[in-house]
Each structure stands twice: as structure tokens, then as C-alpha cells.
Amino acid sequence: MISFQNIEKSFNEQLVLKKINLEIKDGELMVLLGASGSGKTTMLRMINALVKPDSGSILIANKNFEKHNLFDLRKKIGYVIQKVGLFPHYSVFDNVAIILRLKNEKEELLKQKVHNWLDKIGMPASVYANKFPAELSGGEAQRIGLARALVAQPKMILLDEPFSALDPISRVEIRNEFRKIQQEESLTAVMVTHDVLEAVSMADRICLLANGEIQQVGTPQEILFNPKNELVNNFVKGDQFQASLASVTLSEIQSFVQVVTLPDYDENSSVLDFLQNSNSQFHSIVLEAFYKWKEEKS
Numbered sequence: 001m002i003s004f005q006n007i008e009k010s011f012n013e014q015l016v017l018k019k020i021n022l023e024i025k026d027g028e029l030m031v032l033l034g035a036s037g038s039g040k041t042t043m044l045r046m047i048n049a050l051v052k053p054d055s056g057s058i059l060i061a062n063k064n065f066e067k068h069n070l071f072d073l074r075k076k077i078g079y080v081i082q083k084v085g086l087f088p089h090y091s092v093f094d095n096v097a098i099i100l101r102l103k104n105e106k107e108e109l110l111k112q113k114v115h116n117w118l119d120k121i122g123m124p125a126s127v128y129a130n131k132f133p134a135e136l137s138g139g140e141a142q143r144i145g146l147a148r149a150l151v152a153q154p155k156m157i158l159l160d161e162p163f164s165a166l167d168p169i170s171r172v173e174i175r176n177e178f179r180k181i182q183q184e185e186s187l188t189a190v191m192v193t194h195d196v197l198e199a200v201s202m203a204d205r206i207c208l209l210a211n212g213e214i215q216q217v218g219t220p221q222e223i224l225f226n227p228k229n230e231l232v233n234n235f236v237k238g239d240q241f242q243a244s245l246a247s248v249t250l251s252e253i254q255s256f257v258q259v260v261t262l263p264d265y266d267e268n269s270s271v272l273d274f275l276q277n278s279n280s281q282f283h284s285i286v287l288e289a290f291y292k293w294k295e296e297k298s
């Protein structure tokens with residue numbers, strides 16, 4: 001479990017996190033959602049001690065940082081950012097193997113693990129192991145970034161807008177694959193995004209931040225259908241959300257509708273039928289966005 005207890009943080013006398021209390025359970029995917037500058041990345045970077053709070057404590061597995069060996073702790077925490085940061089002169093294989101080599105893993109086992117993760121993340125080793133980063137698309141590079149984090153078998157993984165620079169199709173594929181792996185491996189994951197659609201499609205729970213404060217923590221359904229205040233309501237249904245719908249794909253809508261619809265959604269009917277027949281204004285926004293997307297594609 002990761003626990004934020006009364007965390008406060010200022011930069012240049014500007015208070016960016018105020019009285020943050022949050023518990024992230026083992027094996028859950030918690031999304032930190034909020035507009036630019038709301039403090040998401042600062043919170044995320046506190047978990048691997050890249051940023052120190054001014055006051056309050058962060059507990060990982062019930063221990064604060066003073067009681068952890070920071071080097072060992074960081075080895076247990078995978079970190080994936082938008083700019084993947086692959087080493088350009090290393091092959092895909094060597095990029096993924098970096099952490100295992102730092103751990104002095106035996107070459108035979110190392111090879112087995114790297115190949116296994118490349119295959120799992122949809123980048124068969126037989127095709128990709130000897131390629132170099134410059135030969136990869138953005139989506140492929142991001143997969144390698146994920147494989148590099150996962151091969152070390154972390155207990156936790158931190159993701160900072162990992163999919164936001166990808167085209168809509170790869171974005172949805174990688175999100176779904178990552179979510180499957182995260183659930184299979186019972187990884188505790190904390191992901192930063194400003195994209196409401198991404199948050200509700202992937203999260204077990206969402207922590208919505210605004211003005212450096214937690215406005216609400218809840219399941220995607222709770223955040224969407226029972227927003228605690230106007231800030232949450234405006235964020236999840238306002239301009240940000242509509243902007244994220246501008247590049248929506250059908251499969252995103254499908255996973256989204258499965259997450260957000262209430263029990264009256266019949267799984268056998270098509271998602272589009274469902275949206276067309278729904279009286280919800282929210283669903284009509286989704287539908288409208290879908291048509292706009294389709295029109296732009298044709």
C-alpha cells in the first residue's frame with residue numbers, strides 16, 4: 001500500500017499540494033487526474049522520492065522513506081514517462097535488459113526474461129530484439145519502455161502520461177494491454193493523466209486533483225455520476241473531456257461505455273445502438289464525438 005499522509009509541498013513559495021491524504025491499495029490502478037499544473041506529477045514523483053514533501057509522510061508498505069533503502073526501493077518501482085528515453089545506440093534487447101544487467105542477472109535468465117516481456121507486450125523478440133529505437137514508431141517505443149519497466153518485476157509502477165503522445169489506435173491497444181498485464185501481475189499502478197476518457201477507461205479508482213487539493217477519490221462511475229462538487233463536475237464533463245473526445249476511437253468508446261454505463265447497458269447490443277437509444281446527455285456527447293471522429297477519418 002502507498003499512503004500519502006498530510007502531504008504539503010511548495011515550489012518558490014507557491015503551495016502546489018495542500019493536505020494530501022490518499023491511500024493506494026496493493027494491486028489497484030489509481031489514476032491521478034487533473035488539469036495542467038494541478039500537482040499530479042509532483043505527487044507521482046514523491047512515490048519514488050524524486051520529490052520530497054515539505055511536511056507529512058509517505059508510507060510504502062507501512063514504512064516511510066527513512067526506513068527504506070532508497071536504492072532497493074527504486075528497484076521495486078517501475079517508472080514510465082511520456083518521453084520513453086530509450087538509449088538510441090542500444091538495441092531493443094539491450095534497452096530492455098538494462099536493469100537486469102544492473103542487477104547482475106545471469107545472461108541466460110536475462111535473455112529468457114527479456115524475450116518473455118517483449119512477447120508479452122506485443123513486440124515479438126524474433127522481430128524486434130535487434131532493432132534500434134530510431135526504427136520504431138512512437139507506439140512501439142512506448143511498448144519497449146513498458147517492457148523495460150516490467151522486466152525487472154517491480155511491485156509498483158508509476159506512469160506519467162505514458163500514452164498521451166501516441167496515435168489513437170496505438171493508444172487504445174497499449175492501454176488495454178497494459179491494463180491486462182497490470183491485473184494479471186497484481187501490480188500496484190499509479191498513472192497521471194489529464195485525459196478523462198483514459199482515466200475512466202483504465203482506473204480502478206480516480207483521484208481528481210484541482211488547485212493542489214484532492215477534490216474526490218472514487219471509482220470511475222462515482223466520479224462521473226456522483227461528482228462531489230462543481231469542480232469535479234466541470235472537469236469530467238467540461239471542455240477537457242470534450243477535447244479528449246475529439247480524437248476518440250470506436251474501441252475507446254466501447255471500453256468507455258462498458259465502464260461508465262449503468263446496469264441498463266445490454267452487452268449484446270452494439271455500443272452505437274446503446275448510445276443512440278440512451279437519453280443521457282453524457283452519452284449523446286460521446287456519440288457526437290464519435291460521429292465527428294468518423295467524419296474526419298473518411
Ligand SMILES: Nc1ncnc2c1ncn2[C@@H]1O[C@H](COP(=O)(O)OP(=O)(O)OP(=O)(O)O)[C@@H](O)[C@H]1O
Nearest residue numbers: 011012016034035036037038039040041042043194
Ligand atoms: N521543480 C519545480 N520547480 C518549481 N516549480 C515546480 C517544480 N515542479 C513543479 N512545479 C510547479 O508545481 C505545480 C504543479 O506541477 P506538476 O508538474 O505537479 O503538475 P501536473 O498536474 O503534473 O501538470 P502537467 O499536467 O502540466 O504536467 C506547477 O505550477 C509547476 O510549475
